[in-house]
Amino acid sequence: xxxxxxxxIAGLGTVGVGVVRILESHADLLAKRAGRPIExxxxxxxxxxxxxxxxxxxxxxEDDPVVxxxxxxxxxxxxxxxxxxxxxxxxxxxxxxxxxxxxxxNKAMLAMHGQALAEQAEAGKTALKFExxxxxxxxxxxxxxxxxxxxxxxxxxxxxxxxxxxxxTRMENEGVPYDQVFADAxxxxxxxxxxxxxxxxxxxxxxxxxxxSIAFGTKVNFAGVALEGIQRISTTDIEQARDMxxxxxxxxxxxxxxxxxxxxxxxxxxxxxxxxxxxxxATNMVVLEGDAVxxxxxxxxxxxxxxxxxxxxxxxxxxxxxxxxxxxxxxATGLQDIQAAQASAPAAFYLRxxxxxxxxxxxxxxxxxxxxxxxxxxxxxxxxxDAAAPVLMVTHKTTRAELDHALDGIMATGVTLESPVAxxxxxx
Amino acid sequence: xxxxxxxxIAGLGTVGVGVVRILESHADLLAKRAGRPIExxxxxxxxxxxxxxxxxxxxxxEDDPVVxxxxxxxxxxxxxxxxxxxxxxxxxxxxxxxxxxxxxxNKAMLAMHGQALAEQAEAGKTALKFExxxxxxxxxxxxxxxxxxxxxxxxxxxxxxxxxxxxxTRMENEGVPYDQVFADAxxxxxxxxxxxxxxxxxxxxxxxxxxxSIAFGTKVNFAGVALEGIQRISTTDIEQARDMxxxxxxxxxxxxxxxxxxxxxxxxxxxxxxxxxxxxxATNMVVLEGDAVxxxxxxxxxxxxxxxxxxxxxxxxxxxxxxxxxxxxxxATGLQDIQAAQASAPAAFYLRxxxxxxxxxxxxxxxxxxxxxxxxxxxxxxxxxDAAAPVLMVTHKTTRAELDHALDGIMATGVTLESPVAxxxxxx
Numbered sequence: 001x002x003x004x005x006x007x008x009i010a011g012l013g014t015v016g017v018g019v020v021r022i023l024e025s026h027a028d029l030l031a032k033r034a035g036r037p038i039e040x041x042x043x044x045x046x047x048x049x050x051x052x053x054x055x056x057x058x059x060x061x062e063d064d065p066v067v068x069x070x071x072x073x074x075x076x077x078x079x080x081x082x083x084x085x086x087x088x089x090x091x092x093x094x095x096x097x098x099x100x101x102x103x104x105x106n107k108a109m110l111a112m113h114g115q116a117l118a119e120q121a122e123a124g125k126t127a128l129k130f131e132x133x134x135x136x137x138x139x140x141x142x143x144x145x146x147x148x149x150x151x152x153x154x155x156x157x158x159x160x161x162x163x164x165x166x167x168x169t170r171m172e173n174e175g176v177p178y179d180q181v182f183a184d185a186x187x188x189x190x191x192x193x194x195x196x197x198x199x200x201x202x203x204x205x206x207x208x209x210x211x212x213s214i215a216f217g218t219k220v221n222f223a224g225v226a227l228e229g230i231q232r233i234s235t236t237d238i239e240q241a242r243d244m245x246x247x248x249x250x251x252x253x254x255x256x257x258x259x260x261x262x263x264x265x266x267x268x269x270x271x272x273x274x275x276x277x278x279x280x281x282a283t284n285m286v287v288l289e290g291d292a293v294x295x296x297x298x299x300x301x302x303x304x305x306x307x308x309x310x311x312x313x314x315x316x317x318x319x320x321x322x323x324x325x326x327x328x329x330x331x332a333t334g335l336q337d338i339q340a341a342q343a344s345a346p347a348a349f350y351l352r353x354x355x356x357x358x359x360x361x362x363x364x365x366x367x368x369x370x371x372x373x374x375x376x377x378x379x380x381x382x383x384x385x386d387a388a389a390p391v392l393m394v395t396h397k398t399t400r401a402e403l404d405h406a407l408d409g410i411m412a413t414g415v416t417l418e419s420p421v422a423x424x425x426x427x428x
Numbered sequence: 429x430x431x432x433x434x435x436x437i438a439g440l441g442t443v444g445v446g447v448v449r450i451l452e453s454h455a456d457l458l459a460k461r462a463g464r465p466i467e468x469x470x471x472x473x474x475x476x477x478x479x480x481x482x483x484x485x486x487x488x489x490e491d492d493p494v495v496x497x498x499x500x501x502x503x504x505x506x507x508x509x510x511x512x513x514x515x516x517x518x519x520x521x522x523x524x525x526x527x528x529x530x531x532x533x534n535k536a537m538l539a540m541h542g543q544a545l546a547e548q549a550e551a552g553k554t555a556l557k558f559e560x561x562x563x564x565x566x567x568x569x570x571x572x573x574x575x576x577x578x579x580x581x582x583x584x585x586x587x588x589x590x591x592x593x594x595x596x597t598r599m600e601n602e603g604v605p606y607d608q609v610f611a612d613a614x615x616x617x618x619x620x621x622x623x624x625x626x627x628x629x630x631x632x633x634x635x636x637x638x639x640x641s642i643a644f645g646t647k648v649n650f651a652g653v654a655l656e657g658i659q660r661i662s663t664t665d666i667e668q669a670r671d672m673x674x675x676x677x678x679x680x681x682x683x684x685x686x687x688x689x690x691x692x693x694x695x696x697x698x699x700x701x702x703x704x705x706x707x708x709x710a711t712n713m714v715v716l717e718g719d720a721v722x723x724x725x726x727x728x729x730x731x732x733x734x735x736x737x738x739x740x741x742x743x744x745x746x747x748x749x750x751x752x753x754x755x756x757x758x759x760a761t762g763l764q765d766i767q768a769a770q771a772s773a774p775a776a777f778y779l780r781x782x783x784x785x786x787x788x789x790x791x792x793x794x795x796x797x798x799x800x801x802x803x804x805x806x807x808x809x810x811x812x813x814d815a816a817a818p819v820l821m822v823t824h825k826t827t828r829a830e831l832d833h834a835l836d837g838i839m840a841t842g843v844t845l846e847s848p849v850a851x852x853x854x855x856x
Contacts, residue, residue, distance in 0.1 A: 018720065022578050022579075022720055026578065026579075026580060029580060029645075030577070030578065032645070032758045032759075032762060033573075033577050033757055033758045034577075035754075035759075131575070137720070137721035137722065137724060138724060139570075139571050139574070139575025139576065139724070142567075142570060142571070142574060142575045143567050143570070143571065143575075145461075146567070146570060146574075146742060146745065146746060146751075147559070147567025147570045147571075147739075147742045148567065148738060148742065149458070149461050149462075149741065149742055149745035150450050150454065150458065150737070150738050150740075150741025150742060150744070150745060151450075151454075151738055151741075152454060152457060217457075217460070273706075275703070275706075275727065278701075278703075278706060290738060291734070292446065292450055292565075292734035292735065292737055292738040292741070293565035293728065293729065293734060293735050293738035293739075294565065294728065294729045294732075294734060294735055295728065295729075296565060296566060296567070296726070296727070296728040297725075297726070297727040297728065298724070298725070298726055298727075299703065299724070299725040299726075299727070300721065300722065300723065300724040300725065301721065301722045301723075304722075306719070306720035306721060306722060307720065307721050307722055309578070309720055310576060310578050310579055310718060310720040310721035311575075311721075312578075313577065313578025313579075313720070314574060314575045314576065314577055314578060316578070317574065317577035317578060318574060321751070321752075321753055322751075322752070323574075323749070323750075323751045324749075324750070325749055326463075329461055330460045330461045331460075331463075334460060
């Protein structure tokens, strides 16, 4: 059996502790599978004294992750601190510069600096792997870069933020409004310190940007993701969607079009009997479409100690087995710098308007829609006690540009009390 | 860019032609991803003259696959002829002996000779890869051996024969009896030349035996798979199952128990709202459960030109990238030779009995059940014009041994006109 593979782990939160537990409980199994033992030699975290429920006494301690990352007795630097910049980025760069392989779960860092880090790693012939950064325990990076490597990928879709899906599921199942479920989720510790990372779609957008790069051979372009959160989704929207046979999901969609790379992370209506529509609670799902394979759907836990540690260990095992590949599945220097494109394919949209209860209001709205060339498939107006009249519609298929034109026209009528809610109905 | 990787392909049916098409249309993309060109140098098939819709004039032709497999200008032998023995096995052995890597879609050959072939390949330090042999385009071998390599796998389940799932789906959706759907499937060319490979569960059993080996580090043991086909499933069974919130699937289940390796490929009732229960038509699904990752579900096309060729190309790309690993995820010589175990965990069972319409018949049946310690959760007897009275029951949870005891007792009463149909209700 060959020399052990030696890990230095920075960050001992949930995931870090999960990795320690796997290495402790499965040492023999991992050695058999990898052909060599895998050991932790050194660790680093914010607080040395804290009891994490695992025995860390056998590992060297470093206060500074940069020092940890460059130790002579570390072959693989496992970065589990998180954060787009700061110590995570500094230590990752230091590790690569010192010729170490890097395994990270840090989607924010990669979404912002992935191109530069991948180029650095490839120049230094070290591995930079990040299975744990996207969709937790689901081995989706591996499926895309390796299993489906014979395909031209045509579309990638995914529900990749478990917290948002949990909120939407509870709103649907219990009829509880967004604010209340949000407060519960916060109390339960399901939300990031900055909740906008979750409910604003940023976290899921980071993941989508990484998948796009691999799928289409393009440079990571998080700024090019059309982002929209779930904050404005109401139980009315959810009920109306269900009445029509749909569920609302925070759905990421990425595809190459003739006009550039389209990346969207926004609430969508999907058919209730599709795999995406059936997804409940915090589970994640990624749908990969390739020209040869057709549609492959992957479903699993998107977060949590075990699932995320499992993904980290998948990367570690690849390195232990000597599998060496470009970070994004092809050399980073050759990735295309492609422009961002708005959604171009026409789609039907669900619209919710809140109108002043005044004569002619609905007439003005339908006029604005007609002006923009948007035609109405279905419409409902609800009876109401107060001065606000909710109106719900589904349009026929239209482009986003036409819809935006219609929405501008609707706002200009002066009869709306809130800006309209528009949700795309996605063909999945 | 390094030297090209040179393929010799034996077998130019649907899958072989699919591989030729991918290599032809995606040459640049594959070279970018693999870091080297991938080329076909030589081919072999039964009929040289047949028009396959692709241009084969640039490739050397060999009548004998053994000669093809050992050509100097072949680095990877791609075996797509099929067949448990004969030319497939002879050429695979010859390729390995000549130091070639082998990629195959041949589940039958691997289920019967996988252990010997893997040992031969590992001794010769060549790769023997078979992603295309299990669940078509779904990269499940890769997910299990690599992505989930940090897990102790606890259970593997799967619907892995598209033809059986197509038959069961049509029986349910159209209420058409088995014999008629079977005849349609045969006319459409969906069935193997020996249809028992499909409807008898043998093909799916081969796949399960391969997954078990990888999941649990045990020697491939196809003989240890408890096999039962779908031939006796009636539309009555399907309707009754649906009434109770279940669908009937030809489901493979494999798990390690204290008494050995349990492998079953048999019709089961699964909840209609579970991912497995929602699977329709020819789509395949594999459910992987690991101690860290929890449940990961993979879904995709289980057969066909594109999907299967995609899987073959995934293996070819791994070899092109220099990824080298034991066939079953750990050295074949170290795989455990474990005994086969019967299902041990108690389960509820669905029973359909056909009784003589005679006084006391039902009393004798309930007596046989009581004698064996099997208690009844629900029962229905149908009105009938002829002398055969169908009786349907669902038992409380019981072991398979107790159930078999009860079934023996039921047969011994002499009041049954057919042997009982017993279908396990699976916890998925």
